[in-house]
Amino acid sequence: MTDSSSSGGVARLLRAARLFRPRTLAQLAKSSERHQEQLQTLTEELQIVKSQLEQLTRQERQLRTLFEAEYDSNDEVARFETLVRETPIADHIRAAVAKAPLLDDPFPHCVIDNLLPQAYYDAVIAGLPPVELFADRPVNKQQLTVPLEMAPRFSTEVWRHMAKTVAEGIIRPTVLAKFHDPLTHWLRERMPVLGEHPLEGVRITCSDGRILLRRPGYLIQPHRDPKWGFITCLMYLARKGDDERWGTQLFRVRDDAEAEGPRPHWISKEQCELVSDIAFKPNRMLVFLNSVGAHGAHIPADAKPATLERYAYQFRLGADGRSIKTIRAKLTPEQRAYWAGKVGDDYAGGQS
Secondary structure, three states: OHHHHHHHHHHHHHHHOOOHHHHHHHHHHHHHHHHHHHHHHHHHHHHHHHHHHHHHHHHHHHHHHHHOOOHHHHHHHHHHHHEEEOHHHHHHHHHHHHOOOOOOOOOEEEEEOOOOOOOHHHHHHHOOHHHHHHOOOOOOOOEEEEEOOOHHHHHHHHHHHHHHHHEEEEEHHHHHHHHHHHHHHHHOOOOOOOOOOOOOOEEEEEOEEEEEEEEOOOOOEEEEOOOOOOEEEEEEEEOOOOOOOOOEEEEEEOOOOOOOOOOOOOOOOOHEEEOOOOOOOOOEEEEEOOOOOOEEEEEOOOOOOOOOOOOEEEEEEEHHHHHHHHHHHHHHHHOOOOOOOOOOOOOOOOOO
């Protein structure tokens, strides 16, 4: 080995050794950390861009769907207006509600079949908003508030009429009359300061409600709905060929207790005993008092077809904002604790 090659090898060893000096290692570590931070920042920015692109794609698809749906909307709206004028909707609904037995177990409820005149029900189904308009929320949390803010004109007209004329103007007073006794009894029990006639002076309104879209894998555990929405109305929007299974389950609750606050009241499955499984049938509405017990729903993850879509229309009947304020002022501090908290226009949400 020559002196030059020997000295060259020593120099390389010295340079390599410098890499293991604490100061050098620290500098390399800082450089690596900077690269990791830069990579993390780029990854986060890429995720933001991806999310924005997905949102734009979704909005483009929604707008295209709206545009395509408008092609025959004038004729559809005209036919619907004729249908509304010529169909005895109110008489039909009152007869259907009167025919449905009011049951007490596990809580006051009734199942109303043939709720709407068939032609009107067909229009409601035809007026369901395109599925693309539900895509702003995660699967199995998808819903649209009624009246609809963005939908084809035909859907908008049908569901405005359904919400304001049918639900508020016809179903609300008819259901309140049917549930007058159990609702009065429950309010006397829970709010005795309101006296023997607790409904006097209380204005009961109908929430705007929502169209719910559910798919395989949907599960909502046993619960009670927000109690300022005294009565829940759940209308099954079953279409031709929809499976009647996977409707709504009604439960007795062991060691039941009053719900605190206006939010949904979740209940352990271990406390629940199944009493009834309401089949998902066309033109059927389940109505129940949010007093005791619990209800829930599920669609198995392996339900067929995999593209299954299940629609329902939910709204509630409860005290309006002014009445809630008046009632709260009359309650004792102990009672007020069970009815305190923020209440939304839809009686604090919740899904059935």
